[in-house]
Amino acid sequence: xxxxxxxxxxxxxxxxxxxxxxxxxxxxxxxxxxxxxxxxxxxxxxxxxxxxxxxxxxxxxxxxxxxxxxxxxxxxxxxxxxxxxxxxxxxxxxxxxxxxxxxxxxx
Amino acid sequence: xxxxxxxxxxxxxxxxxxxxxxxxxxxxxxxxxxxxxxxxxxxxxxxxxxxxxxxxxxxxxxxxxxxxxxxxxxxxxxxxxxxxxxxxxxxxxxxxxxxxxxxxxxxxxxxxxxxxxxxxxxxxxxxxxxxxxxxxxxxxxxxxxxxxxxxxxxxxxxxxxxxxxxxxxxxxxxxxxxxxxxxxxxxxxxxxxxxxxxxxxxxxxxxxxxxxxxxxxxxxxxxxxxxxxxxxxxxxxxxxxxxxxxxxxxxxxxxxxxxxxxxxxxxxxxxxxxxxxxxxxxxxxxxxxxxxxxxxxxxxxxxxxxxxxxxxxxxxxxxxxxxxxxxxxxxxxxxxxxxxxxxxxxxxxxxxxxxxxxxxxxxxxxxxxxxxxxxxxxxxxxxxxxxxxxxxxxxxxxxxxxxxxxxxxxxxxxxxxxxxxxxxxxxxxxxxxxxxxxxxxxxxxxxxxxxxxxxxxxxxxx
Numbered sequence: 001x002x003x004x005x006x007x008x009x010x011x012x013x014x015x016x017x018x019x020x021x022x023x024x025x026x027x028x029x030x031x032x033x034x035x036x037x038x039x040x041x042x043x044x045x046x047x048x049x050x051x052x053x054x055x056x057x058x059x060x061x062x063x064x065x066x067x068x069x070x071x072x073x074x075x076x077x078x079x080x081x082x083x084x085x086x087x088x089x090x091x092x093x094x095x096x097x098x099x100x101x102x103x104x105x106x107x
Numbered sequence: 108x109x110x111x112x113x114x115x116x117x118x119x120x121x122x123x124x125x126x127x128x129x130x131x132x133x134x135x136x137x138x139x140x141x142x143x144x145x146x147x148x149x150x151x152x153x154x155x156x157x158x159x160x161x162x163x164x165x166x167x168x169x170x171x172x173x174x175x176x177x178x179x180x181x182x183x184x185x186x187x188x189x190x191x192x193x194x195x196x197x198x199x200x201x202x203x204x205x206x207x208x209x210x211x212x213x214x215x216x217x218x219x220x221x222x223x224x225x226x227x228x229x230x231x232x233x234x235x236x237x238x239x240x241x242x243x244x245x246x247x248x249x250x251x252x253x254x255x256x257x258x259x260x261x262x263x264x265x266x267x268x269x270x271x272x273x274x275x276x277x278x279x280x281x282x283x284x285x286x287x288x289x290x291x292x293x294x295x296x297x298x299x300x301x302x303x304x305x306x307x308x309x310x311x312x313x314x315x316x317x318x319x320x321x322x323x324x325x326x327x328x329x330x331x332x333x334x335x336x337x338x339x340x341x342x343x344x345x346x347x348x349x350x351x352x353x354x355x356x357x358x359x360x361x362x363x364x365x366x367x368x369x370x371x372x373x374x375x376x377x378x379x380x381x382x383x384x385x386x387x388x389x390x391x392x393x394x395x396x397x398x399x400x401x402x403x404x405x406x407x408x409x410x411x412x413x414x415x416x417x418x419x420x421x422x423x424x425x426x427x428x429x430x431x432x433x434x435x436x437x438x439x440x441x442x443x444x445x446x447x448x449x450x451x452x453x454x455x456x457x458x459x460x461x462x463x464x465x466x467x468x469x470x471x472x473x474x475x476x477x478x479x480x481x482x483x484x485x486x487x488x489x490x491x492x493x494x495x496x497x498x499x500x501x502x503x504x505x506x507x508x509x510x511x512x513x514x515x516x517x518x519x520x521x522x523x524x525x526x527x528x529x530x531x532x533x534x535x536x537x538x539x540x541x542x543x544x545x546x547x548x549x550x551x552x553x554x555x556x557x558x559x560x561x562x563x564x565x566x567x568x569x
Contacts (some may be wrong), residue, residue, distance in 0.1 A: 007197040010218035014187040015256045016249030016340040017209050020238075021135035029114050029140075029173050038172075041108070044487030046120070046148045051160045052270035058165050076487065080435040080498050080543060083281075090111045100115065100172045101108040106127055107148055107484065 005064030030100045035065035039098035041089070042071035046107040055102070069096040109136050118145040118164065118309050122350075126244075126289060129348035132382065133246035140171035140176050142454060145171050151483055189235070189252045205260075209342045212333055212357070216260040227255035230268035237563050239272070239492035241277020243286035245340025249275050257337060261330035266308060267323060267493030269388060269558075271330055273550040274298055277391040278335065280548055287544040289341045292430075293351025294329055294393040294541040297440070297524055299361045301377035302387030304552060307562060314529040316442070317359055317536075324359040331391075334356035336560050364527045367445040371452035376525050380549040387552035392438060392523075395546020398423030398537035403447055408454035411447055412464045419537030420469035420515055428471060428515040429479035433488045434542035435498035439516065440523040441537050445530040462519035470512035473503070521548060525557050546569065 030036055038059070042048045048071070056068050074092060075085045093101070108115035119127045119141050130141040145163050148156065171250055187193050194204050201218045205211040217223070228235055229252075242249050251272065258271045278285045278296065288294065303354040311321040319325050336342045336349075343349040363376050397424070403414035424439050431437025441461075443451075452463060473490050480488045490513065494504040503513045516522060526544040528534060540546070554559060 007199075008537055009195055009197055010201055010220050011192040011195045012201055012218045012220055013189065013191065013224070013256060014193045015205075015219060015260060015333070015337045017187055017242070017253050019133075019246060020241040021133060021246045021250045022136050023132075023137060023180050026109055026136055026176055027112050027114050028140055029175060031173055033173060033442065039108075039113075042487075044485045047156065047486045049487055050153070050156060051148075051164070054157055054160045055165060055168065058161055059169075062169075079433070082543075083505060087218060089108075091130055093108070093113055098113060101113055102109065102118065102168055102172075103115050103146070104118035105120065105144060106117065106123045107142065 031065055032102070033059065033063040036063070036099040037067050037069060037097050039069045039074070039093055039096065039101040040071040041074050041077055041101055041103045043105065044076040045078065046105045048104055052104075069098055109139065112255055114140070114172055116142050116168050117141040117535050118142050118144050118168070120148060121146055126348050126350050130244040132338065138176050142167035142171045149482070155242060179321040189250075208362040209529040210348070211260070211335060212336060214329075217262055219259045222361055223259045224252070224255045227258055227268045229265050229561060230555055230558075231272060231553075233272065234388060239275050242279060242335075244289070245338070247340065248340045249279055249334065249338045253338060254334065257333045258330050261333050262322070263330055264322070264326075264565070266325055266562055267330075268410045269552045269554050270300070270304070270308075270327055273389045273552045274391060276325070276330055276335060276550045277389065277548045278331070278339070279468040282546060283391065284337050284540035284544050284546075285335065288335055288339065288393075289347075289349040289351065289542070291350050291352040292395045292541055293354035293357055294545055295358050296335070296391050296394040296545060297358045297361060297394045297538060298331060299363065299376060299390045299392075299440075299523075300388075300529055301363045301365065301375050301380075301382075301390070302552065303385065304387040304554075305362045305365065306488075310360060312362040312364040312527050314531070316361060316527045319359055323415065324539075328357050328359040333461040334454045335489040338521060347426045350550070361442065361525060361527060363525050364445055364530075365564060366524050367448065367530065371448055371526070373448070373452060373458060373526070376523065379523065380547070382549065382551060387554070388549050389552060390441065390547050391545070392521075393541040394440075394538045395541040396427060396539040398404060398539070400532055401535045401537070403535065404533060406450060408451045408456045412470075414459060415441065415461075415535055416465055416469050419535065420465050421471075423537045424469070424539055425471050425515055426479055430483055430485065431517065432476060432490060432493060432503070433485045435517070436521075436543040436546060437517055438521045438523065438540040438547050439537060440525065440540065440547075441524050441535060443524055444528045444534045445526055446530060446533050447535050448526045449506045461518060461524060462516070462522040464516055465522060466516040466519050469515040470523075471515050472510045473513050474509040476513065
């Protein structure tokens with residue numbers, strides 16, 4: 001025998017919060033990396049000390065005049081002084097006339 | 108970088124692409140250029156790493172910096188207003204719907220109806236629309252309203268609302284770094300509660316204090332996990348930002364046994380945290396690991412200290428201290444059983460004396476700490492460099508011997524000791540903090556003016 005269910009129903013609301021950000025498109029890319037200044041920002045994790053030099057070597061072969069502002073200029077952006085170092089990043093990028101940035105590494 | 112008007116590409120390993128998508132969206136740049144680093148960099152040989160970088164990563168970096176990006180539609184979907192009814196159904200239907208939407212933690216939730224939510228607002232004088240803060244990485248607003256919604260869902264009673272608000276204030280504080288709550292160690296937030304509100308609301312501070320079961324301890328702990336999922340974005344579903352590799356379950360509230368503390372003549376934890384005795388205070392911190400139960404036996408304080416330093420200090424904290432060194436920040440917590448605390452107090456030891464003992468007696472080889480750090484991915488860390496940069500004290504570099512012993516605990520004042528647990532046993536336990544992520548952060552619990560009267564009414568309705 002089936003017992004008819006007379007369950008109550010509930011009207012419920014949304015449990016999330018509204019996004020507190022404005023969405024925008026990324027800035028325009030650099031069409032040709034030749035003669036450009038590339039900044040490196042690193043969180044001092046996951047063997048970046050091994051593969052950043054490989055990237056520099058390979059990019060230099062492909063793009064004449066390319067130069068690098070290496071990660072040690074910006075410091076460990078995920079370390080004990082993260083907030084201070086991130087805060088000074090815009091000024092450093094401007095000072096070194098950086099055209100594009102390789103940011104690493106999320107792992 | 109993009110905010111500075113400079114094009115950038117982010118290198119992300121394969122297993123982290125979903126997290127990167129949530130972070131990019133939360134930063135307002137959902138179409139951010141990403142170059143996938145194939146596989147797990149920490150398990151690749153040098154040759155394999157080089158080949159992957161040249162053959163796969165390099166072309167992706169070049170493309171990310173120089174090729175036009177495919178842009179998604181930037182218009183946000185129309186989002187519900189707080190009082191909008193988003194679903195109607197039976198208890199089972201609501202739970203199915205919430206699971207499908209990733210709004211739940213896998214356990215049944217109490218349906219967040221307007222009637223239930225309104226009851227929570229009786230226990231605060233704050234406006235429901237007030238924004239308490241913004242929680243990265245999803246960068247959604249935590250409001251008085253959605254605190255109540257998630258409190259209802261977690262099974263909290265309305266009178267817990269002042270605690271829920273104080274806890275939310277903590278996780279919205281930038282120094283708490285809630286944005287890192289989805290990091291691979293899989294840390295959880297632990298709420299420690301001090302003050303008369305413990306007894307007023309019936310929190311358990313005694314036997315089984317950290318066990319799921321007592322309504323206030325359990326539901327408030329669950330609330331925090333739900334809020335972190337629904338507001339900060341740390342779900343592990345298809346769109347989630349939670350990357351806890353193995354992870355752990357939410358922690359129930361640790362309520363301090365303030366009666367035991369008073370009998371010993373020690374100050375309550377709230378005073379350790381800079382508040383007055385008698386203040387209701389929440390302190391939230393990360394917990395990345397929990398020690399074995401430490402059973403110490405003696406009528407002498409020093410023998411207890413030695414056993415606790417061995418089990419909690421060396422064995423539980425020894426491995427993770429390396430990560431604490433890397434970030435020059437680390438805040439382990441010890442739950443001291445009341446009977447053990449009594450022996451310390453009888454011999455004239457304060458909580459600060461116990462912390463100092465840990466700092467002076469628990470050591471690890473420098474080479475071992477560096478090996479642990481490297482394995483965790485902190486490949487750029489060297490203890491000597493950290494000393495030279497002033498991040499660690501000189502005691503960490505008293506010689507160049509790689510096997511010299513260095514302290515596991517950096518500063519006594521960074522340790523917390525809370526008296527709680529089984530008064531009828533001789534057990535303590537250690538809780539390991541995840542360094543700069545989830546540093547202990549405290550807030551006073553603000554009660555409404557008519558708290559006692561409201562509480563009396565609420566008790567009569569139970």
